[in-house]
Amino acid sequence: MGNAGPTGLKERIAAELAAVRERSLAYTDADDDMLVRQHSLLMSPLVWDLAHVGNYEELWVLREVGGIEPLRPEIDHLYDAFKYPRKDRPSLPLLDPAEARKYISGVRGRVLDVLDRVDLTAPDPLRSGGYVFGLVLQHEHQHDETMLATLQLSRRPGLVRDGELPPGRPAADPEVHIPAGVFTMGTGGGTGANPWAYDNERPAHRLYLPGYRIDRHPVTNGAYLEFVEDGGYRDPRWWLPQGWEWVERNGVEAPLFWTRDGDIWWRVRFGREEPVPPEEPVQHVSWYEADAYARWAGKRLPTEAEWEKACGGRTYPWGEADPGHQGRWANLGHRAARPAPAGAFPDGASPYGVEQLIGDVWEWTDSWFQPYPGYRCFPYEEYSKVFFGETHRVLRGGSWATHPSAVRTTFRNWDYPIRRQIFAGFRCARSEE
Ligand SMILES: [Fe+2]
Numbered sequence: 088m089g090n091a092g093p094t095g096l097k098e099r100i101a102a103e104l105a106a107v108r109e110r111s112l113a114y115t116d117a118d119d120d121m122l123v124r125q126h127s128l129l130m131s132p133l134v135w136d137l138a139h140v141g142n143y144e145e146l147w148v149l150r151e152v153g154g155i156e157p158l159r160p161e162i163d164h165l166y167d168a169f170k171y172p173r174k175d176r177p178s179l180p181l182l183d184p185a186e187a188r189k190y191i192s193g194v195r196g197r198v199l200d201v202l203d204r205v206d207l208t209a210p211d212p213l214r215s216g217g218y219v220f221g222l223v224l225q226h227e228h229q230h231d232e233t234m235l236a237t238l239q240l241s242r243r244p245g246l247v248r249d250g251e252l253p254p255g256r257p258a259a260d261p262e263v264h265i266p267a268g269v270f271t272m273g274t275g276g277g278t279g280a281n282p283w284a285y286d287n288e289r290p291a292h293r294l295y296l297p298g299y300r301i302d303r304h305p306v307t308n309g310a311y312l313e314f315v316e317d318g319g320y321r322d323p324r325w326w327l328p329q330g331w332e333w334v335e336r337n338g339v340e341a342p343l344f345w346t347r348d349g350d351i352w353w354r355v356r357f358g359r360e361e362p363v364p365p366e367e368p369v370q371h372v373s374w375y376e377a378d379a380y381a382r383w384a385g386k387r388l389p390t391e392a393e394w395e396k397a398c399g400g401r402t403y404p405w406g407e408a409d410p411g412h413q414g415r416w417a418n419l420g421h422r423a424a425r426p427a428p429a430g431a432f433p434d435g436a437s438p439y440g441v442e443q444l445i446g447d448v449w450e451w452t453d454s455w456f457q458p459y460p461g462y463r464c465f466p467y468e469e470y471s472k473v474f475f476g477e478t479h480r481v482l483r484g485g486s487w488a489t490h491p492s493a494v495r496t497t498f499r500n501w502d503y504p505i506r507r508q509i510f511a512g513f514r515c516a517r518s519e520e
Pocket residue numbers: 139143168226230
């Protein structure tokens with residue numbers, strides 16, 4: 088990202104800003120009812136996400152870097168993600184869809200003016216390498232992925248494109264052995280550091296791991312179905328006590344969006360019903376389900392360190408080449424509205440031979456979201472710091488809905504262990520005997 092000169096970098100940022108806005112507008116190209124309605128208590132109305140990305144851009148680019156007076160100070164509190172829980176947002180006096188579009192486009196015009204005049208070689212960490220633009224770009228793509236989760240929860244058809252994906256391949260050896268040794272986890276400082284990496288990915292630090300085995304591919308629907316059919320959801324042996332309590336209280340018996348009709352399992356995907364495809368990585372499972380499956384399979388979830396080491400110490404498992412929209416290495420950026428079948432991306436394998444680490448489904452790991460040794464909060468506490476502790480589990484690798492600029496091997500996502508609306512699956516690991 089930071090290799091281009093200041094002019095090339097500005098052009099790239101401008102192009103990426105245009106692309107992400109096109110994406111946000113496409114996901115909100117719907118009637119007002121669709122945009123202001125709350126489709127799930129877990130999610131904001133789509134119109135909130137839309138105005139929120141503009142407000143975030145205003146706070147960071149216009150006010151912090153551009154020194155520009157607030158455009159609409161009276162709405163700041165409405166779009167502060169920490170002020171009101173998602174369930175309460177529909178009752179706020181939010182901008183209506185037309186006002187929201189007008190507001191974010193007004194902000195964007197001024198952002199391009201700031202981009203034009205800012206010195207991206209300045210030592211200030213918000214300006215250096217275009218960090219603040221990377222921040223708002225990734226933020227908007229992350230909200231776009233959230234909007235896709237909301238659209239999926241709405242169970243309404245439309246709005247979602249579905250492109251072609253390469254076919255799957257069976258794995259000759261379903262597990263990959265990663266030898267014991269030291270590796271570098273995280274990023275930061277010096278060449279090779281990702282200039283747009285978040286504070287929680289920093290600093291790079293050396294870590295020793297004993298040898299382990301990790302699944303070559305994410306766990307597929309077909310494999311997961313064996314757990315379901317084996318009575319996995321009715322047997323407390325496989326579940327942590329909190330997970331079992333969650334299963335019983337909610338009557339959970341399959342991944343979210345699955346229903347059984349006789350012998351056939353169906354799923355709803357963006358308003359369309361279809362048989363569950365066995366070769367596709369399972370998604371819409373909670374951390375508890377992933378953990379229970381792993382125990383049933385005689386395995387466990389990988390730690391996030393094990394997951395990252397399996398990537399082989401590069402920006403992407405296949406190397407430094409930007410995944411862009413080529414789709415040769417990974418299923419990212421909503422080229423299709425689904426994970427690709429297991430084995431679809433042999434070129435995307437890590438040096439160890441582990442596949443589909445990036446794209447397809449976010450992968451639950453065994454790790455709590457905690458700071459790395461030497462962590463320094465930047466640029467604000469509410470991005471990562473307030474989430475550290477034993478409340479959120481780390482997810483890695485991005486999903487089919489994640490944009491290439493918002494994922495890399497060091498990227499850390501996190502969520503509550505009961506969450507299933509995100510595009511999350513998992514792979515398993517085993518310690519060496
Ligand atoms: Fe946000």
